Amino acid sequence: xxxxxxxxxxxxxxxxxxxxxxxxxxxxxxxxxxxxxxxxxxxxxxxxxxxxxxxxxxxxxxxxxxxxxxxxxxxxxxxxxxxxxxxxxxxxxxxxxxxxxxxxxxxxxxxxxxxxxxxxxxxxxxxxxxxxxxxxxxxxxxxxxxxxxxxxxxxxxxxxxxxxxxxxxxxxxxxxxxxxxxxxxxxxxxxxxxxxxxxxxxxxxxxxxxxxxxxxxxxxxxxxxxxxxxxxxxxxxxxxxxxxxxxxxxxxxxxxxxxxxxxxxxxxxxxxxxxxxxxxxxxxxxxxxxxxxxxxxxxxxxxxxxxxxxxxxxxxxxxxxxxxxxxxxxxxxxxxxxxxxxxxxxxxxxxxxxxxxxxxxxxxxxxxxxxxxxxxxxxxxxxxxxxxxxxx
Amino acid sequence: xxxxxxxxxxxxxxxxxxxxxxxxxxxxxxxxxxxxxxxxxxxxxxxxxxxxxxxxxxxxxxxxxxxxxxxxxxxxxxxxxxxxxxxxxxxxxxxxxxxxxxxxxxxxxxxxxxxxxxxxxxxxxxxxxxxxxxxxxxxxxxxxxxxxxxxxxxxxxxxxxxxxxxxxxxxxxxxxxxxxxxxxxxxxxxxxxxxxxxxxxxxxxxxxxxxxxxxxxxxxxxxxxxxxxxxxxxxxxxxxxxxxxxxxxxxxxxxxxxxxxxxxxxxxxxxxxxxxxxxxxxxxxxxxxxxxxxxxxxxxxxxxxxxxxxxxxxxxxxxxxxxxxxxxxxxxxxxxxxxxxxxxxxxxxxxxxxxxxxxxxxxxxxxxxxxxxxxxxxxxxxxxxxxxxxxx
Numbered sequence: 016x017x018x019x020x021x022x023x024x025x026x027x028x029x030x031x032x033x034x035x036x037x038x039x040x041x042x043x044x045x046x047x048x049x050x051x052x053x054x055x056x057x058x059x060x061x062x063x064x065x066x067x068x069x070x071x072x073x074x075x076x077x078x079x080x081x082x083x084x085x086x087x088x089x090x091x092x093x094x095x096x097x098x099x100x101x102x103x104x105x106x107x108x109x110x111x112x113x114x115x116x117x118x119x120x121x122x123x124x125x126x127x128x129x130x131x132x133x134x135x136x137x138x139x140x141x142x143x144x145x146x147x148x149x150x151x152x153x154x155x156x157x158x159x160x161x162x163x164x165x166x167x168x169x170x171x172x173x174x175x176x177x178x179x180x181x182x183x184x185x186x187x188x189x190x191x192x193x194x195x196x197x198x199x200x201x202x203x204x205x206x207x208x209x210x211x212x213x214x215x216x217x218x219x220x221x222x223x224x225x226x227x228x229x230x231x232x233x234x235x236x237x238x239x240x241x242x243x244x245x246x247x248x249x250x251x252x253x254x255x256x257x258x259x260x261x262x263x264x265x266x267x268x269x270x271x272x273x274x275x276x277x278x279x280x281x282x283x284x285x286x287x288x289x290x291x292x293x294x295x296x297x298x299x300x301x302x303x304x305x306x307x308x309x310x311x312x313x314x315x316x317x318x319x320x321x322x323x324x325x326x327x328x329x330x331x332x333x334x335x336x337x338x339x340x341x342x343x344x345x346x347x348x349x350x351x352x353x354x355x356x357x358x359x360x361x362x363x364x365x366x367x368x369x370x371x372x373x374x375x376x377x378x379x380x381x382x383x384x385x386x387x388x389x390x391x392x393x394x395x396x397x398x399x400x401x402x403x404x405x406x407x
Numbered sequence: 408x409x410x411x412x413x414x415x416x417x418x419x420x421x422x423x424x425x426x427x428x429x430x431x432x433x434x435x436x437x438x439x440x441x442x443x444x445x446x447x448x449x450x451x452x453x454x455x456x457x458x459x460x461x462x463x464x465x466x467x468x469x470x471x472x473x474x475x476x477x478x479x480x481x482x483x484x485x486x487x488x489x490x491x492x493x494x495x496x497x498x499x500x501x502x503x504x505x506x507x508x509x510x511x512x513x514x515x516x517x518x519x520x521x522x523x524x525x526x527x528x529x530x531x532x533x534x535x536x537x538x539x540x541x542x543x544x545x546x547x548x549x550x551x552x553x554x555x556x557x558x559x560x561x562x563x564x565x566x567x568x569x570x571x572x573x574x575x576x577x578x579x580x581x582x583x584x585x586x587x588x589x590x591x592x593x594x595x596x597x598x599x600x601x602x603x604x605x606x607x608x609x610x611x612x613x614x615x616x617x618x619x620x621x622x623x624x625x626x627x628x629x630x631x632x633x634x635x636x637x638x639x640x641x642x643x644x645x646x647x648x649x650x651x652x653x654x655x656x657x658x659x660x661x662x663x664x665x666x667x668x669x670x671x672x673x674x675x676x677x678x679x680x681x682x683x684x685x686x687x688x689x690x691x692x693x694x695x696x697x698x699x700x701x702x703x704x705x706x707x708x709x710x711x712x713x714x715x716x717x718x719x720x721x722x723x724x725x726x727x728x729x730x731x732x733x734x735x736x737x738x739x740x741x742x743x744x745x746x747x748x749x750x751x752x753x754x755x756x757x758x759x760x761x762x763x764x765x766x767x768x769x770x771x772x773x774x775x776x777x778x779x780x781x782x783x784x785x786x787x788x789x790x791x792x793x794x795x796x797x798x799x
Contacts (some may be wrong), residue, residue, distance in 0.1 A: 016508055016509060016510070036540075036541070041767070043748065064655075067468070070462070070463070070533075070536050070537075071541060072535045073537060074540045075546065076459070076489065076491065076536045076537035076785075077490060077537045077539035077784060077788050077789065078653070079490070079789075080490075080654040080655060080656065080657055080667050080785065080788030081539060081657065081788070082783075083654045083656070084654070084655065084656025084657075084660065085656070089655055089738065090653045090655065090669060090670055090673050091653070091654060092652035092653060092654060093490075093654040094488060094490065094497055095488065095489045095490060095491055095499065095790070096487065096488065097468065097469065097486075097487045098469060098471070098472075098487060099468065099469045105486055109501060110485065112504055112505055112508055113504055114508060115508060115510075116408055116504055116507060116508035116509075116510075117408060117508075118504060118507075118508075119409070141462075144462050144466045144467060144468045145462075145468035145469045147467075147469035147473060148428075148465060148466045149428065152466065192738055260484035261482045261483070261484060262454075262470060262472040262475045262476070262482055262483060262484060262485040263469070263476065263482065264472065264473055264475070264476025264477070265473065265476075268476065277482060278482055281482050287567060312615075371453045392469060392472075393469050393472065396472030396473070397469065397471075397472055397485070398468050
């Protein structure tokens with residue numbers, strides 16, 4: 016298999032409800048990626064697009080075909096991927112394979128969603144269909160409920176008193192909002208204090224407002240190319256050196272592992288093995304912090320901290336820029352936002368920008384050479400990890 | 408890239424509304440494919456699944472993850488593809504690439520749908536979202552409307568009087584129902600006469616009842632393996648030797664080509680080129696006859712007949728078993744049925760069975776060595792073709 020590089024990236028601002036269609040949002044991101052890579056539309060051989068709620072949010076299924084045409088990518092093969100929140104990452108992983116295999120030289124991958132447009136109550140109920148429909152959804156379980164339960168389980172399993180854990184969780188949000196404030200693409204651009212977080216209204220015990228990511232509208236796009244093509248196009252190719260993906264069934268069937276997410280541990284293992292890297296090699300990581308607890312669990316599954324210790328590490332600054340591992344310098348899902356199908360592609364956008372040293376100075380991880388993304392779909396039903404490295 | 412073979416196939420009966428979940432339906436087909444190939448669950452490295460309406464028909468998104476677990480394919484990467492009616496074919500094409508590249512040796516691909524469960528009125532309106540949402544859907548265009556318009560355009564373009572074209576169309580249905588009668592998996596298992604078809608109620612001028620495929624429930628599954636593995640597993644591997652895929656935007660933007668489908672012409676060209684085959688090499692073809700006109704247009708785009716002549720060829724028996732090209736010996740979408748996300752995988756099931764000489768004697772294409780599938784998604788938004796050949 017051939018080496019595959021990210022040679023162009025684009026992203027819309029992640030936002031609340033807005034008026035552009037999904038096709039328009041993705042096209043905005045994709046045109047930025049095309050322009051950055053100095054490619055023409057006719058150079059692009061295929062499109063790989065993550066989108067979850069397009070049919071529900073704007074009555075548009077098969078958005079990939081309409082996006083391809085709107086972009087002037089006439090008649091190219093266009094695939095849509097639905098893996099809940101991990102849709103964008105799965106699209107990128109698949110695009111990787113079509114280039115790695117030698118079948119295509121240049122492809123467009125990404126994701127788009129108008130989740131904010133639906134409004135939080137409807138989006139929450141609609142999105143709950145991406146959990147198990149047989150037992151869990153009928154019992155009233157939506158995603159805040161899932162992560163509320165996991166929070167209690169995490170506290171019990173590791174013997175951390177809930178007020179202590181709540182403090183750790185709150186700090187993950189303070190850090191995320193702090194980075195989001197400097198990110199021109201972020202949904203929320205304001206600081207929050209520990210007091211703000213711990214006084215905010217309860218969403219689902221013990222998760223308060225800032226423990227939860229918003230539903231966002233937004234799109235993200237990447238141009239992937241073979242090594243040979245990449246070397247001609249850019250002096251700063253970012254190579255995808257590791258990929259990992261795994262699945263899980265209903266939450267209740269993951270019992271032996273919870274609150275760890277078994278699918279993540281496996282996907283992480285695959286991506287480290289393929290890239291030959293270890294957790295300590297990673298300089299910057301965009302991980303799936305849909306809820307504060309999710310951030311803590313993810314950082315542990317990724318191997319950055321021992322099980323039961325990530326919250327404390329956050330409080331000590333070890334998960335921040337300049338710490339042991341820079342986690343979510345973009346602001347993450349909680350502050351940068353969560354346009355579901357676009358999120359994974361947005362994480363790759365951020366890592367590519369970080370490795371190229373092109374983000375706002377306040378949140379640049381200086382000298383970052385190796386980055387990683389982590390995206391969780393549903394109740395751990397789909398996990399996808401990517402490792403990206405400087406090619407110069 | 409490596410050669411890739413179909414080494415096991417399974418399919419449920421295609422039917423009207425039934426009580427199994429999508430996970431159960433797909434599992435039934437997949438277990439048949441696994442058993443036939445004599446593989447264990449732990450041999451399967453990834454799942455590629457087409458599904459369109461799972462969220463609408465049973466409130467289950469991300470069905471791929473739950474299907475993987477239900478099948479005992481614990482934690483394998485599982486992808487869901489939505490390309491409207493072509494979803495299953497796209498899933499198979501993608502699965503092909505992951506094996507061809509050398510990344511996986513054995514994967515499961517297929518599709519599932521509970522479209523009949525929704526009932527025809529709701530399914531028709533819901534499925535219309537997979538056409539263009541900006542102009543065409545708001546104008547009231549559903550899929551029978553699309554193909555009604557294309558029928559008038561076809562008649563006008565080729566100067567065929569509508570009563571003559573209607574007779575040709577009716578005969579495509581008579582032939583399809585005749586084959587469906589012998590197919591144990593078919594949704595409709597009865598003969599219809601020309602008189603039955605031409606006297607049936609009008610669905611959307613000029614399309615009458617038997618000119619339209621039903622919405623069906625059903626699942627289809629295939630095990631794909633590398634050549635090396637295939638040789639160990641079976642004496643009758645069916646190789647995928649050509650793949651093609653292309654996209655189109657809204658129907659109204661395809662004006663210059665209509666009633667031809669440009670995306671199909673391109674996908675067909677790709678698959679012939681890759682396999683080194685020509686239309687005259689194909690012994691049996693399962694093509695996307697969602698409506699009678701669609702069958703006629705498809706047979707022409709596939710290169711089996713000159714433009715404007717396919718309907719006449721049908722009347723002469725040239726599109727039947729024993730004719731120039733055996734088209735839809737399964738009964739096709741109109742008689743075998745159309746479980747949307749499963750249809751493309753079901754076409755591959757049929758071709759594999761035909762090449763292996765394993766279908767009912769009444770509809771076996773004797774000595775068939777090379778087969779082809781053709782699946783159309785939406786208003787020509789997605790086209791996918793596969794060429795399959797005997798490996799013995």
